[in-house]
Amino acid sequence: MTSEVTGGRYRMSVAYDGSGYSGWQVQPGRITVQGELERVLAELTSEAPRVHCSGRTDTGVHARDQVTHFDLVRGHEPRRLIHGCNALLRDDIRVMRLRRCPAHFDARRSATGKEYRYFLWNGPILPPHLRHQRTHVRRPLDAAAMSEAAALLVGRHDFAAFAANPHQERGGTVRSLWDLDVRRKGHEIVIVAGGEGFLYKMVRSLAGFLIRVGAGELAVPDTVSILASRQRTARVPTAPPQGLFLWKVRYAKRSP
Amino acid sequence: MTSEVTGGRYRMSVAYDGSGYSGWQVQPGRITVQGELERVLAELTSEAPRVHCSGRTDTGVHARDQVTHFDLVRGHEPRRLIHGCNALLRDDIRVMRLRRCPAHFDARRSATGKEYRYFLWNGPILPPHLRHQRTHVRRPLDAAAMSEAAALLVGRHDFAAFAANPHQERGGTVRSLWDLDVRRKGHEIVIVAGGEGFLYKMVRSLAGFLIRVGAGELAVPDTVSILASRQRTARVPTAPPQGLFLWKVRYAKRSP
16 A cells, blocks of 8 residues: 555544444454454554544444544555455445544544434334344334433433443533434334433433333333432333444534 | 134235345255245144245345245134244244235236336445445446436337346246336435336346446447347346345235
């Protein structure tokens, strides 16, 4: 691969089907998204860049637009890097965009917000082409009730009741949730969650909670008491990973 | 499984992701859709029904709504058969509907028409979640030219130039093509083909031809001369299987 004079920082957008990966983060003996990206970048550049993402995804979780950054000592032409990565990667990970960026850009720290989408199939039979990308809920769900409950969660709150490990969250458990919309179209229900930041497994916990509301196991007013409890209990289950997509990461306009 | 007094014929709609199968038809030593359906029905009924389809699909080709029929000596409750099949099948085949039908219904012979859809991804990078369900064409295609060429093929014609083995078609090579539409939405191009019947690999041949028109390798007026030639030549390539879906099978209204 042709080298230019100077290296520097690169910003790379990645899409992946998480079905075949033990999540984002490198782990010994596991196939991970970060591990695959670092492996092919090492092969292409003869360097060993560490690839940093906007936020880790768990086993089985997908990304439509995961933003990452990495540094190289020698310069490489972005178009060649894209083609090289996509030629070496399995077809369930794709580098969608790649460009040089200023050294102060940080995929995680520079992010000003994120959007996740959680996709449910709420019909008797899950169509085979959607099997890795939908959580199948057979019981008919009341999307209007889910939508009402979701609206009560929007805003700046202590979301400890919707975190997997609230006591391990370094920055505390208060977060701003900008949007939490529930949209039904036929058998498909999409939960759109936008916010400045999310706690560990927060979107899957919100989805698990909303599914219980839709099924009538929890009532809309329970939302308020559960949120106020600031305690994670079995009332809020964690929905399965395969319905979840990291959809979009936002950066300030000035950001590269 | 509970037996009722009398058996009879059953009509079954099946959806499948063809990626993992050597096509529809049972073949020794291969995993096929028909083979899997017959295996699970045998397990559920202790009979060995042959499952007949509306039209065989090749290796890697998908079905959204493949219609089939089979006969059982003893009666079985359709809902139990659906659940039983879907519990035993891998998740890339799903029985979507199943009901009793009159003995004169034949999934292939009773069909009055079929719709296939061929999906192309015409952008630089194929998103990973679509990898098994789209044919990736990187060169920008002119969908308007494809649409013009397609319109010239609609009607009752000798489609020998678009058949894989024109001399092996038992009923000759004349067919009525009702619709051949090319629709673009962003990077996605869908070719919708509806007709009374299709020759072997005819839809993939039409798609292969239209891709060449879209790429400017063939001109719109070539359509007329290729059709009139009634000769299959290398000018018409067969497009890959993974973009093709058997979308819908039509039966007369009176049909069960």
